Amino acid sequence: MNYRKLTPSMSLLLAFEASARHESFTRAAGELSLTQSAVSRQVQTLEAQLGVALFVREGKRIVATDAGRAYMAEVGTALARIRNATLQVLASDAFSQRLRLATLPTFGAKWLLPRLHQLYRQHPDLQVDLHSRIEEVDFATQPLDAAITVGDGRWPNVIAHRLYAEELVLIGSPQALGQAGKRRRNATRLARPTVAALNGLTLLRVSSFPDAWREWCGHFGLPHHALRLGPSFELTSHLIQAVIAGIGVGLVPRMLVEDELKDGKLCSPFEAVTSSRSYYFIYPERVRNHPALVAFREWLLMAQMGAG
CATH class of the missing domain: 3.40.190.10 (Periplasmic binding protein-like II)
Incomplete structure (x- = not known):
């Protein structure tokens, strides 16, 4: 029994596991801080050592063979246990x-x-x-x-x-939504929005939640495609600053704008809507x-x- 064949090096196993998980030598290389060719060579070395094809190549994409999937199920679990053991050692000191x-x-x-x-x-x-x-x-x-x-x-x-459940509120500057909106922001019973009330406003978005306006409009029974969608922002904080600057109105979690609503930088004339998140x-x-x-x-x- 060749025990070397049965115990491939850690570098070969890491290259195989990352490649199988990502189904890509390129993404595995990025994760392991190696070149794509280095990862590919390590996988080829492992396949030669085992005498088994672990992947089939379909253009730029790789797909695990039946043997590769079975091997990944065991190797992935073993590597996770090693990482966990290492973490436990670190956590103990x-x-x-x-x-x-x-x-x-x-x-x-x-x-x-x-x-x-x-x-x-x-x-x-x-x-x-x-x-x-x-x-x-x-x-x-x-x-x-x-x-x-x-x-x-x-x-x-x-x-x-x-x-927390995410509660979305429509926010705008007092100038954008009018002084009536500013007066209503702390009212116990708030007006329901209409398409006419939102007509002409630019609806700003957060890119990580593209369905926010659709969900909000659905709550009030409004046809969301009738409204004009504006720029999107990666960070909610950037959207909030854009709203304060008067670029448009936005939907944000209430907890993230409590201070701005209290000091009058923003107003929110409509009731909060619980989102799907x-x-x-x-x-x-x-x-x-x-x-x-x-x-x-x-x-x-x-x-x-x-x-x-």
């Missing part, structure tokens, strides 16, 4: 009080950071490293322990705690008992209950 947290940029600036001093008061040795992320978080490939994100709650292979705190199973994560999770869920 110097990294036990460090949490690498991804958060949505505007949520982080508007909600999380103003409250974070409360966490540090309770846990003075805790260190939260904040990383801004708009795109979907991949705990298998990114050096992150947890994330605060928004979505429908369906993420594979993660634990998810629902924090919610805010969640998510993390992979492997860090469930990480000391820093446990401390942050307990604080976050209590802070969310107090603010909610």
Whole structure:
């Protein structure tokens, strides 16, 4: 029995696993900080060592063979266990009080950071490293322990705690929506929008939620294609600034514009609409008992209950 053949090198296994997961040598190379040709050669070396074809090439795309899929099921699990074991070792020593947290940029600036001093008061040795992320978080490939994100709650292979339902409000400058809108922003019974009321306004969008205006119009029974859609923004904070500058009106989560509504920079003449999305705190199973994560999770869920 050739044990060398049965135990390929870690570099070959990492190249194979990343290629199988992405179905692309190019994306695997980006993840592993290698060239595309280097990853391709490593996979070819592994195939030669095993004497089995692991992929078939279809133009620029690669597809795992039956043998490749079976091998990926075992190798992927084994590598995940190795990563988990390494994380546990780190968590047991110097990294036990460090949490690498991804958060949505505007949520982080508007909600999380103003409250974070409360966490540090309770846990003075805790260190939260904040990383801004708009795109979907991949705990298998990114050096992150947890994330605060928004979505429908369906993420594979993660634990998810629902924090808030997303309540969208239409915001505009007092000049754009008129003084009547400014007077109505704190009223208990707000007027329902009409196409006529919105006619001529530029509807600004956040690129990560392209269906926001359709959902909002559907709540009020308005034909959304009758309205004029304007520019889109990657960051909600940029959209808010564009609205304050009078470029148009926008739909944003209420919690992110409370200050601007109170000081009169913005007004919101219509009732809030609950969207199809919610805010969640998510993390992979492997860090469930990480000391820093446990401390942050307990604080976050209590802070969310107090603010909610």
